[in-house]
Amino acid sequence: MESDRIDSNESSYERSPSIQEKFRGVMAEMKKFHSNMDEETRWIRTHIKMRECSYFIPDSSDKEGENCKCAYKLSQHSECAKDKPVGPNMNWDYKKHSKQKMTNAFGEIEFVGYGGNIGKYIRVDVDTKMSRMLELLMSVWGLDKPTLLISVTGGANNFMLDKRLRDTLRRGLMKISLTTGAWIVTGGIHAGVGRGVGEAVKEFRVASTSTNPAIAIGIAPWGCIQNKESLIEENSEGLRPANYRIEKKQKPNEIFLDPNHSHFILVDNATQHKFDVEIPFRSKLEKEIAHMKTETGENAVSVPIVQLVLGGRADTFETVHHAIQNNTPTVIIKGSNRAADILAYAYLNAEEEEVEAKDRTGKKQKNFDSSLVDLAIVCLIKTVKKFNKELIRIVFYS
Known part of the structure; x- marks a missing residue:
């Protein structure tokens, strides 16, 4: 019996190196796996998160x-x-009922059926620090520092740009792209203003002899992207390329990405089919970019920024509101319809439309005629006119 116990102990002792060896083998495989990754993948896996509903x-x-x-x-x-x-x-509150995870959607996106157009893309948590986003853009994706930032906002789904206005937009953006190192920021979708900007970028590629590509960055809500499943790699190793298809039929509350943008930042707050979640994120990122210096030394100046508003929905008001808070000069195209025309009207007529009104307590106060323009927007414009009238320019289009 004693002999049996000794044999048993010896057998147990002999197995332990085998377990250790297996552990070492697993660690070696993990190290090899990590070392085989390119620097971009390693950086993204370490620094960029997404969000997932946890409740x-x-x-x-x-x-x-x-x-x-x-x-x-x-x-x-x-x-x-x-x-x-x-x-x-x-x-439900994303701060309480969702959690951060390593992002599972990044790499290169190839638009099937669009001549092999390839762009960079990444899914990011809505609360990602802007300093980290700049590091992604400049160091990881290797973009040159912009000399100008143009933020284009306005009409999206079911918004058709007038042909003459669309052609004017294309020519203007082409000229800017050919003569400057501008970054153009849009909602990145294959409709309305985003599509118009994309077409301008496409023409730039054809017309330009420069080796530097036009930079068009689309910032869109992850949860609203149709066919987003094709962008996911569950092991967070990235897809190069992710084959993305734009279909003829568009689902309700979903959008297609535009094939002519060069980069996509897909903002995730763990919701689906919820538009506008990217607006504050985009505003903060544009502000961070504008704080960069175009040069070093005595000639250093901040990156100039301008916002261009054409058409638009209710969310356009919020976008303009954030821009004004950031002291971003805003050009509103009157005659492009919808939100742009409301904003232009409010700006041009706010002082003349002041009327007596009562608040909820019945107290009299001066206000604006909300039968023509949403009260909140008029108040916003009034604030701009009072404190920094030079921020807004109205361009008449007819």
């Missing part, structure tokens, strides 16, 4: 109970998220 809260408007208030389905949540206790009338 399934049923949407009361969904009778079947399959949708979370984040708008993703129950089947798209982790088991842990499904098991969280939910109280009555519980509101």
Whole structure:
């Protein structure tokens, strides 16, 4: 019996080196895996996060109970998220009910059927630091420092630019791109203003003899991108390329990325089909870019920035509001319809449209006629005219 115990102990002792060897082997494989990655992949895996809903809260408007208030389905949540206790009338908040994870969507996007157009793309957490985003743009993606930043905002889905205005926009952006090292920032979608900018970039590629490509950066909400599944690599190793298709049929509350943009930043707050989540992010990034210096030494100046507004929806008002807060000069094209025309009207007529009104307590106060222009927007324009009238320019188009 004693002999059996000794043999058993010896057998156990002999197995332990084997376990250690297996552990060393796993560690060696992980090290090899990491060393085989390119620098871009290693940096992104270390520094860039995405967001994922971590708390399934049923949407009361969904009778079947399959949708979370984040708008993703129950089947798209982790088991842990499904098991969280939910109280009555519980509101979903991305800061409380989502978590950061290593991003699983980045690399190079190739637009199938568009002549092999390839751009860079990445899915980023809505709370990503802007200093990190600049490092991504400049050091990781290798972009040259811009000499000018043009932020184009306005009409998206179901917005058609007038042909003459579209041609004017193209020629203007082409001229700027050919003569400066400008960065152009848009919503990055294949419709409206984003598509118009993309077409201008396409013409630049054909007309230019320069080796430097036109830089058009699309900043879009991750949760609204149609066919976003084709951009995901579950092991977070990146796709080069990710084959992305623009289909004839567009789903409700979804958008296609534009094939002529050079870079895409896809902003994620763990929701789906929720537009406008990227607006504050875009504003902060544009502000960070504008704080860069074009040169060093005595000739150093901040990167000039201008916002161009054509058409637009309700979210355009928020975009302009952020721009004004950042002291960004804004050019509004009157005659391009929708939000741009409302903003132009408000700016040009705000002082003449002042009327007596009462607040909720019944107290009299001076206000603007909201029958013509949304009250909040008029108040915004009034503030601009009072404190920094030079920020806005109205360009008449007819």
